[in-house]
Amino acid sequence: MxxxxxxxxxxxxxxxxxxxxxxxxxxxxxxxxxxxxxxxxxxxxxxxxxxxxxxxxxxxxxxxxxYQENESVWLHHMKKPQEYSTAISTRLARAVVNIAVPDPSGVRVIDPCCGIGTVLVEALSMGIDIVGSDRNPLVVKGSRENITYFNYDGIVKVKDIAEEEGHYDVAIIDMPYNLYSKVTQEEQFTIIKHAKRIADRVVILTIEDMDEMILSTGFTIVDRCVANKGKKALFSRQVIVCE
CATH class of the missing domain: 3.30.2300 (THUMP fold)
Incomplete structure (x- = not known):
């Protein structure tokens, strides 16, 4: 040369x-x-x-x-105009999207408990066909603001998962909890049950052990890992892949 x-x-x-x-x-x-x-x-x-x-x-x-280095787009997403301290990290959100959608070609995805849109922002930045919804109007407003802030074009609706009528290849669900989204075990079971109805494959993030609940809906757990927040792992989320 x-x-x-x-x-x-x-x-x-x-x-x-x-x-x-x-x-x-x-x-x-x-x-x-x-x-x-x-x-x-x-x-x-x-x-x-x-x-x-x-x-x-x-x-x-x-x-x-x-050789052209990949631009770490997700690093820019760490500075969102709307954020909750209990929301999943941008790094974890991007990892979960990669786990849920290893090949985005022709894949339709939904985040039916989208919160402030951390997963939506990462998926949209990767060119994935994803829509979001949440039953909480306040977090939907924050999610829309975050998506617009990064100049992405995404649909986020105020809707309970029980009202979802479409069918998707994959659903990504960060199970609601904390003072913003109080849910009972019955409501958690309802979320998983409707996730099975609307999607062929579901990736669930949870801070609680809910294997029994997941299996009782007819899902099979095909893979899993644990993501720790903080050096002392005081706060952990399970990432569970279900089919």
Whole structure:
């Protein structure tokens, strides 16, 4: 490769979820970068090069090309005009959306207990076809304001999940709780029951153990994890994938 007067750098791109057999150790990564670099006719520059090249192995093949870092859009979403201290974090919301919708092509999604719209903002920023609703008019107003603030176009209605008539591929539900959204166990069961009615797949976030309740509606729990808030894990949410 011949470059004119541009400086360059070659960067080995690490993929975190490779199997142990596929992983390449640090020293070998640096050797690969040097090997590629020697074949580029130009001036290498380790800091702020004009061109950043990436090299990465993926599914048995090597890929090389101009590397463009992904912009961390979600970091901008941390500063919402409307926020509740008990709302899920922006980072967790984005992770949950990725879990719920790994491939957004042709997938219709609903957040029927959307609160102030943390999940909606992340999903809309990723180009996902999602609508939101909540029975609380005050939080719906806040959700609409947050969506508009980031220049996204999303529909949020004042509606109880029991009134939802459409059908969706996926529903994401952060179970209501705290002084803004007091719910009884019966109401929680009703939410899950109607979620099964309107969606094929549901991702539930809860601070309580509700496996028995989920299973009694006919769902199967196919995956789960725990997301802790704070270094001492004083506040935890379960993320439960149901089908």
């Amino acid at each position: 011949r470059l004119s007067d541009q400086t360059f750098k070659v960067l080995y791109i690490k993929i975190n979820d490779l199997s142990s057999e596929q992983k390449i150790e640090f020293d070998e990564q640096r050797m690969i970068e040097k090997e590629i670099g020697w074949n580029v006719n130009g001036k290498a520059k380790m800091k702020n090069p004009d061109i950043l090249f990436g090299i990465v192995p993926y599914k048995g093949q090597w890929y090389f090309g101009t």
